[in-house]
Amino acid sequence: xxxxxxxxxxxxxxxxxxxxxxxxxxxxxxxxxxxxxxxxxxxxxxxxxxxxxxxxxxxxxxxxxxxxxxxxxxxxxxxxxxxxxxxxxxxxxxxxxxxxxxxxxxxxxxxxxxxxxxxxxx
Amino acid sequence: xxxxxxxxxxxxxxxxxxxxxxxxxxxxxxxxxxxxxxxxxxxxxxxxxxxxxxxxxxxxxxxxxxxxxxxxxxxxxxxxxxxxxxxxxxxxxxxxxxxxxxxxxxxxxxxxxxxxxxxxxxxxxxxxxxxxxxxxxxxxxxxxxxxxxxxxxxxxxxxxxxxxxxxxxxxxxxxxxxxxxxxxxxxxxxxxxxxxxxxxxxxxxxxxxxxxxxxxxxxxxxxxxxxxxxxxxxxxxxxxxxxxxxxxxxxxxxxxxxxxxxxxxxxxxxxxxxxxxxxxxxxxxxxxxxxxxxxxxxxxxxxxxxxxxxxxxxxxxxxxxxxxxxxxxxxxxxxxxxxxxxxxxxxxxxxxxxxxxxxxxxxxxxxxxxxxxxxxxxxxxxxxxxxxxxxxxxxxxxxxxxxxxxxxxxxxxxxxxxxxxxxxxxxxxxxxxxxxxxxxxxxxxxxxxxxxxxxxxxxxxxxxxxxxxxxxxxxxxxxxxxxxxxxxxxxxxxxxxxxxxxxxxxxxxxxxxxxxxxxxxxxxxxxxxxxxxxxxxxxxxxxxxxxxxxxxxxxxxxxxxxxxxxxxxxxxxxxxxxxxxxxxxxxxxxxxxxxxxxxxxxxxxxxxxxxxxxxxxxxxxxxxxxxxxxxxxxxxxxxxxxxxxxxxxxxxxxxxxxxxxxxxxxxxxxxxxxxxxxxxxxxxxxxxx
Numbered sequence: 178x179x180x181x182x183x184x185x186x187x188x189x190x191x192x193x194x195x196x197x198x199x200x201x202x203x204x205x206x207x208x209x210x211x212x213x214x215x216x217x218x219x220x221x222x223x224x225x226x227x228x229x230x231x232x233x234x235x236x237x238x239x240x241x242x243x244x245x246x247x248x249x250x251x252x253x254x255x256x257x258x259x260x261x262x263x264x265x266x267x268x269x270x271x272x273x274x275x276x277x278x279x280x281x282x283x284x285x286x287x288x289x290x291x292x293x294x295x296x297x298x299x
Numbered sequence: 300x301x302x303x304x305x306x307x308x309x310x311x312x313x314x315x316x317x318x319x320x321x322x323x324x325x326x327x328x329x330x331x332x333x334x335x336x337x338x339x340x341x342x343x344x345x346x347x348x349x350x351x352x353x354x355x356x357x358x359x360x361x362x363x364x365x366x367x368x369x370x371x372x373x374x375x376x377x378x379x380x381x382x383x384x385x386x387x388x389x390x391x392x393x394x395x396x397x398x399x400x401x402x403x404x405x406x407x408x409x410x411x412x413x414x415x416x417x418x419x420x421x422x423x424x425x426x427x428x429x430x431x432x433x434x435x436x437x438x439x440x441x442x443x444x445x446x447x448x449x450x451x452x453x454x455x456x457x458x459x460x461x462x463x464x465x466x467x468x469x470x471x472x473x474x475x476x477x478x479x480x481x482x483x484x485x486x487x488x489x490x491x492x493x494x495x496x497x498x499x500x501x502x503x504x505x506x507x508x509x510x511x512x513x514x515x516x517x518x519x520x521x522x523x524x525x526x527x528x529x530x531x532x533x534x535x536x537x538x539x540x541x542x543x544x545x546x547x548x549x550x551x552x553x554x555x556x557x558x559x560x561x562x563x564x565x566x567x568x569x570x571x572x573x574x575x576x577x578x579x580x581x582x583x584x585x586x587x588x589x590x591x592x593x594x595x596x597x598x599x600x601x602x603x604x605x606x607x608x609x610x611x612x613x614x615x616x617x618x619x620x621x622x623x624x625x626x627x628x629x630x631x632x633x634x635x636x637x638x639x640x641x642x643x644x645x646x647x648x649x650x651x652x653x654x655x656x657x658x659x660x661x662x663x664x665x666x667x668x669x670x671x672x673x674x675x676x677x678x679x680x681x682x683x684x685x686x687x688x689x690x691x692x693x694x695x696x697x698x699x700x701x702x703x704x705x706x707x708x709x710x711x712x713x714x715x716x717x718x719x720x721x722x723x724x725x726x727x728x729x730x731x732x733x734x735x736x737x738x739x740x741x742x743x744x745x746x747x748x749x750x751x752x753x754x755x756x757x758x759x760x761x762x763x764x765x766x767x768x769x770x771x772x773x774x775x776x777x778x779x780x781x782x783x784x785x786x787x788x789x790x791x792x793x794x795x796x797x798x799x800x801x802x803x804x805x806x807x808x809x810x811x812x813x814x815x816x817x818x819x820x821x822x823x824x825x826x827x828x829x830x831x832x833x834x835x836x837x838x839x840x841x842x843x844x845x846x847x848x849x850x851x852x853x854x855x856x857x858x859x860x861x862x863x864x865x866x867x868x869x870x871x872x873x874x875x876x877x878x879x880x881x882x883x884x885x886x887x888x889x890x891x892x893x894x895x896x897x898x899x900x901x902x903x904x905x906x907x908x909x910x911x912x913x914x915x916x917x918x919x920x921x922x923x924x925x926x927x928x929x930x931x932x933x934x935x936x937x938x939x940x941x942x943x944x945x946x947x948x949x950x951x952x953x954x955x956x957x958x959x960x961x962x963x964x965x966x967x968x969x970x971x972x973x974x975x976x977x978x979x980x981x982x983x984x985x986x987x988x
Contacts, residue, residue: 187353
């Protein structure tokens with residue numbers, strides 16, 4: 178069973194993500210409330226996929242991805258960014274930070290799952 | 300998949316939004332005062348508003364998100380120094396947050412229509428968008444948007460339902476590429492995979508079915524126009540031309556209004572918040588917290604209460620074990636169990652405690668708004684942000700504190716010219732502080748206003764029959780001032796929208812007493828007023844004393860007891876028709892309440908000296924309670940009485956004793972009130988006869 182980590186400062190969005198992932202059969206989901214928390218949790222266990230928000234207090238999502246990529250375990254594991262922006266600039270930033278892909282929020286559960294399925298089946 | 304139960308998530312969002320609003324408001328209030336905004340603060344503001352937008356859109360609050368998008372844009376530009384912060388912007392953004400709050404309320408209760416939305420937002424949007432674009436530059440795109448938000452006729456009901464309004468103009472400036480994917484990968488191989496993974500069914504769903512969450516980002520300008528009928532298309536094409544000039548005018552006047560704030564706005568209020576303290580708090584609370592419904596903690600508390608009771612039962616039962624050795628070792632272990640249970644009780648209690656900051660954070664905004672309205676200048680300070688208070692008390696405490704602060708602002712503090720004329724600093728001060736002392740929570744609210752005219756208050760109370768002439772003559776100034784907490788007493792000559800009906804202060808007293816607390820008021824004419832609120836630290840457990848009244852047992856809260864004594868006959872004076880007694884204790888007359896009488900219990904003695912007297916106090920009022928004897932003292936878990944029993948005067952709550960029986964906890968205030976009623980009736984019958 179794939180182990181997932183979701184990082185978002187909004188309790189509600191974490192709940193929604195969790196719900197959608199659970200519906201799609203991903204029940205092993207860990208939550209983190211910001212980049213710092215996310216990094217800590219990522220270090221304490223090995224996750225198969227990390228989904229992170231961009232704008233968060235303490236440490237933002239892009240910095241988190243940068244930090245994760247420095248850790249050998251996560252050097253090539255999939256990381257998706259959740260973003261409200263779909264601009265090329267945002268995509269460029271995500272790519273530069275080392276993200277595997279992006280999901281636009283608000284998200285449709287089906288599309289979230291589709292993206293997750295694809296990235297995990299690699 | 301059926302999707303989400305939006306209403307549940309909306310509830311969560313509303314709760315979350317409240318915190319975000321508060322956080323953003325406080326940053327902006329400070330910015331308004333000192334005229335600067337640090338990069339860090341701008342970052343926080345942006346994050347707060349960004350989360351509000353993203354989460355709002357996720358729970359399908361489209362209009363809320365639409366407006367929030369503009370506010371977010373302005374903050375984004377500020378954060379990136381694309382526009383420079385000027386102090387006037389803080390006011391605009393605070394107004395923006397206010398509008399967001401109203402929109403949220405309306406949209407959650409499904410009362411928000413496009414018309415209302417336009418009416419509420421158009422004026423402010425002109426200013427915000429003008430700021431976003433630098434004061435003079437109004438780009439074509441923005442003009443177009445203005446026209447649309449102004450032109451109500453354009454959005455008829457059909458369109459309202461089509462989802463087109465809701466989506467438009469949203470991500471326009473973000474829409475660099477016309478990318479319709481709601482997810483994507485930076486790796487071509489994956490992207491290909493994603494394409495091949497899209498079955499025809501899915502593809503169909505994607506283009507057709509994104510009505511659920513994805514409306515907003517998915518629809519681009521092109522699809523919008525397609526979605527419109529030709530007639531509307533024509534309008535869309537024509538209107539911008541005619542309206543451009545008008546919009547420019549509106550924008551200009553709005554801007555000049557915004558750019559020259561009235562002088563009193565500028566320094567209306569200063570709030571100094573110990574920022575470092577606050578930030579550390581936030582940091583520590585951000586990463587390791589979980590949200591738990593208070594009901595669950597109450598349940599846990601109840602369970603522990605049951606454990607305490609079971610333990611007491613076991614102990615009682617074990618004392619009857621005949622074999623001494625077995626009995627002792629069982630009792631020993633039971634004692635250990637009791638200690639563990641007590642520790643557990645303490646831990647659960649600490650879960651219920653939250654810092655005072657959670658109450659304080661609501662005030663700066665209120666102070667700002669009211670002082671602005673009244674044209675007064677105020678410096679609002681708060682201390683003891685980290686002092687912890689039982690979460691269950693917060694609700695009951697916020698209203699009274701708010702009332703007191705409103706009153707201080709409205710009636711206490713003078714206008715700047717009056718203050719200057721009285722040799723006071725132009726800026727008034729309101730200080731609220733909290734501390735824990737002697738197992739009590741002490742909250743003081745201090746202002747340096749004109750003080751309360753005690754005689755005026757007392758005369759009014761006399762006029763209304765709340766006190767009689769004897770009382771009036773014997774009262775000192777502070778006692779007279781305390782009368783402002785009586786119902787219907789207000790010294791305000793005029794009733795204002797903020798306060799002055801004399802209702803609020805009555806609520807203060809009632810609420811504080813409900814929490815088992817007491818009030819004190821010190822006032823000096825011309826110098827100010829200090830209101831002190833004393834509260835128990837928790838509502839869930841109290842130290843109680845078992846007392847026997849006839850064949851009944853009651854529990855008296857230990858905190859209310861002043862002293863207890865065995866009276867001698869010379870200490871007792873009969874008054875009135877002889878049915879009432881007074882205790883003369885060190886030159887103080889204290890009315891005696893015979894609990895037998897009050898509760899209709901068969902008395903075991905007639906003369907007070909045959910029983911015990913316990914002097915108890917609530918606020919500044921003392922009574923002596925006549926009882927048979929007092930028994931043991933112990934901690935009790937307070938359980939509320941069922942609604943059916945609420946009206947029993949003198950009984951406040953209940954508990955379950957060690958033997959499983961129910962113990963009634965006395966309500967001192969209720970007893971005092973009952974006594975006052977009896978005395979009143981007496982003086983009435985005296986007067987009549």
